[in-house]
Amino acid sequence: MNQQELQNLRSMIVAHKRWDYLFGVLGILALMLGLMTFVALFSDMAVNGLARINVEFLTSFPSRRAANAGILSAWVGSVLVMVVTAFAAVPLGVAAGVYLEEYAPKNWVTDIIEINVSNLAGVPSIIYGLLALGLFVYTFGLGQSILTAGLTLALLILPVVIVATREAIRGIPQIIREGAYACGATTWQVVSDHIVPYASAGILTGVIIGMARAIGETAPIITVGALTFIAFLPTAPFTGEPPAGLFDWLFAPFTVMPIQMFNWTSRPEAAFLNNAAAAGFILVLMTLTMNGLAIWLRYRLRKNIKW
Amino acid sequence: MSEPSDRLKKDLTRHFKERVIEAVLFLAAFVSVFTTTAIVYILVSESWVFFQHVPLTDFLFDTQWTPLFDDAHYGIMVLLSGTITSSAVAVLVAIPLGTLIAIYLSEFAPFSVREVAKPFLELLGGIPTIIYGYFALLFLTPLLQKIYPDLPGFNLLSAGIVMGIMIIPYVASLSEDAMRAVPMALREGSYATGATRLQTALRVVVPSAISGIASAYILGISRAVGETMILAVAGGMQPNLTFNPAQPGATITSFIVQVALGDLPHGSIGYQTIFAAGLMLMLLTLVFNLIGFYMRKKYREAY
Numbered sequence: 001m002n003q004q005e006l007q008n009l010r011s012m013i014v015a016h017k018r019w020d021y022l023f024g025v026l027g028i029l030a031l032m033l034g035l036m037t038f039v040a041l042f043s044d045m046a047v048n049g050l051a052r053i054n055v056e057f058l059t060s061f062p063s064r065r066a067a068n069a070g071i072l073s074a075w076v077g078s079v080l081v082m083v084v085t086a087f088a089a090v091p092l093g094v095a096a097g098v099y100l101e102e103y104a105p106k107n108w109v110t111d112i113i114e115i116n117v118s119n120l121a122g123v124p125s126i127i128y129g130l131l132a133l134g135l136f137v138y139t140f141g142l143g144q145s146i147l148t149a150g151l152t153l154a155l156l157i158l159p160v161v162i163v164a165t166r167e168a169i170r171g172i173p174q175i176i177r178e179g180a181y182a183c184g185a186t187t188w189q190v191v192s193d194h195i196v197p198y199a200s201a202g203i204l205t206g207v208i209i210g211m212a213r214a215i216g217e218t219a220p221i222i223t224v225g226a227l228t229f230i231a232f233l234p235t236a237p238f239t240g241e242p243p244a245g246l247f248d249w250l251f252a253p254f255t256v257m258p259i260q261m262f263n264w265t266s267r268p269e270a271a272f273l274n275n276a277a278a279a280g281f282i283l284v285l286m287t288l289t290m291n292g293l294a295i296w297l298r299y300r301l302r303k304n305i306k307w
Numbered sequence: 308m309s310e311p312s313d314r315l316k317k318d319l320t321r322h323f324k325e326r327v328i329e330a331v332l333f334l335a336a337f338v339s340v341f342t343t344t345a346i347v348y349i350l351v352s353e354s355w356v357f358f359q360h361v362p363l364t365d366f367l368f369d370t371q372w373t374p375l376f377d378d379a380h381y382g383i384m385v386l387l388s389g390t391i392t393s394s395a396v397a398v399l400v401a402i403p404l405g406t407l408i409a410i411y412l413s414e415f416a417p418f419s420v421r422e423v424a425k426p427f428l429e430l431l432g433g434i435p436t437i438i439y440g441y442f443a444l445l446f447l448t449p450l451l452q453k454i455y456p457d458l459p460g461f462n463l464l465s466a467g468i469v470m471g472i473m474i475i476p477y478v479a480s481l482s483e484d485a486m487r488a489v490p491m492a493l494r495e496g497s498y499a500t501g502a503t504r505l506q507t508a509l510r511v512v513v514p515s516a517i518s519g520i521a522s523a524y525i526l527g528i529s530r531a532v533g534e535t536m537i538l539a540v541a542g543g544m545q546p547n548l549t550f551n552p553a554q555p556g557a558t559i560t561s562f563i564v565q566v567a568l569g570d571l572p573h574g575s576i577g578y579q580t581i582f583a584a585g586l587m588l589m590l591l592t593l594v595f596n597l598i599g600f601y602m603r604k605k606y607r608e609a610y
Contacts, residue, residue, distance in 0.1 A: 017503060020506075023415070023508075026407060026411075027412075027416070030404050034408070034427070034472070041438065041439075041446070044445070044446050091335075092335050095331070095332045095336070096339065099329075103333070104336070113337065113340055115600075116339040116340045116343050118600060119343065119593070119600070120342060120343060122526065122592060122599075123589070123592065124533025124534070124588060124592055125535065126533065127350075127533075127585055127592075129563075129567070130581065130582060130585040131342070131345055134350075135345055135349055155342055158338065158339065159339070162339070187329070188329075209433070215435075216433075217435070218437045218535075218536045219436075219536055223564070258437040258536075261437055261441070262536070262540065265445075265540055273445060280438050283438065284434060287434060288433070288434075291430050291433040292430065295426045
């Protein structure tokens with residue numbers, strides 16, 4: 001190999017290394033762009049909305065005058081809808097996940113269920129709104145109520161809960177099951193005494209992520225027919241005349257945080273936009289906290305569990 | 308040989324209880340099938356009534372969409388143009404950036420950066436879409452208007468860009484998963500021949516993971532097509548047959564929101580249009596999801 005060839009080779013290596021370095025910088029820049037969007041989004045809402053956030057904002061009903069308007073009916077509505085969603089989605093999702101991992105035989109019925117679960121995860125949320133409008137509101141006659149909205153969001157996050165449950169269960173080593181079966185346990189005993197307890201932290205992570213998604217969903221709730229202007233609260237849960245009155249709250253008209261924000265965003269007056277920013281800030285804070293909690297839980301789980 | 312003890316006899320009640328529990332769990336799992344069936348049934352049955360009034364050819368080929376006017380036209384093309392335009396903008400943002408981030412995280416980033424960046428991306432993906440809509444309307448549009456003063460206050464461009472940013476985490480994390488599934492031996496072979504990280508990434512890892520990456524793209528597109536609130540807030544909700552992103556426009560999804568916000572009586576033709584539009588949307592995303600599903604299955608089989 002003469003000097004000339006060696007020189008060429010060296011310059012080629014240098015060029016390739018330069019490209020390598022450049023690409024690394026580009027990757028960091030792309031990540032930074034995401035970070036910058038996040039910062040811009042957060043600070044924009046903070047600058048416009050932080051001045052509006054006070055106790056009065058949290059304890060006032062919406063109003064025609066922006067300075068008096070608050071999010072009381074919105075956050076109460078969100079909380080009540082979330083309660084319904086959690087009560088419907090968690091048992092259903094966990095049961096479905098347990099069935100698919102521990103019980104399901106390998107046949108075409110199971111295949112159909114699995115295909116459906118993964119397909120439903122990709123269905124746009126507004127389609128769930130149309131489903132709820134046709135099915136819950138008009139066919140079942142549940143009306144445009146908290147119950148309808150909660151069930152709709154439960155169907156929406158069901159795939160998230162199912163997938164999280166299955167992943168958590170799959171992480172449990174086979175010897176745990178074998179040990180229990182060897183002692184004469186039935187499948188249900190194995191599931192209820194071992195599988196679900198060991199998988200519970202993983203399931204919880206999935207549930208929190210699902211709930212964080214549900215709390216920010218707007219489109220299906222609008223389609224179901226949540227009102228945008230509500231100046232009263234539903235009757236407090238379990239305070240009405242028993243037995244039927246206990247569930248009055250489920251059938252009350254309602255609004256939720258994202259809809260209140262949408263309503264204010266679509267007004268031209270700047271003062272309402274500040275209200276939208278304030279509501280948005282609280283909403284983002286809520287979803288970030290929930291997602292952050294889930295991520296932290298998963299991180300701890302990964303570090304602590306050694307089978 | 309003596310009789311087995313009573314405790315080992317087949318216990319019928321125990322057996323029965325097990326079967327009941329299994330049936331209940333099966334029903335819970337079957338809810339997903341029931342949901343899909345219900346979605347298809349509701350959309351098809353309401354659209355069926357709609358298509359009794361509106362011929363299918365009008366629906367597909369009319370160039371106007373004015374279902375709420377006296378002179379009603381039902382040309383879905385108008386809404387489709389909005390959906391396609393905004394999704395195209397979103398995809399042009401999300402695919403290059405998402406791929407870049409995925410390659411960086413999978414092949415370049417030190418462990419500590421990846422440990423911070425992945426949860427951060429997840430947080431970014433968890434922000435409600437209404438927030439992104441607010442951001443598009445009140446932050447990005449004024450910003451773009453400084454560069455391009457003729458841009459109207461509502462436009463598909465800023466909605467599309469923000470939608471792209473929203474799906475970056477999705478595209479990036481799915482692509483990264485596909486790249487990480489490529490066996491280490493392939494990389495080691497490449498490094499052993501003297502390739503740099505970039506050469507290994509572009510010529511070995513990406514081609515090996517291509518079907519997984521493609522499926523990430525397709526699922527990202529499907530997300531963009533189904534996205535609602537960003538377009539309802541920042542896109543303008545005016546039916547507009549155009550492929551120019553610098554104009555306001557309605558999409559299939561934002562039309563549904565617009566109608567749902569009004570007070571349409573149950574059973575009216577205007578009420579049924581949202582189901583016809585929904586059916587169209589469902590078919591569109593179903594095609595994308597099936598292609599994505601098929602591609603992912605294919606790459607899973609590869610290793």
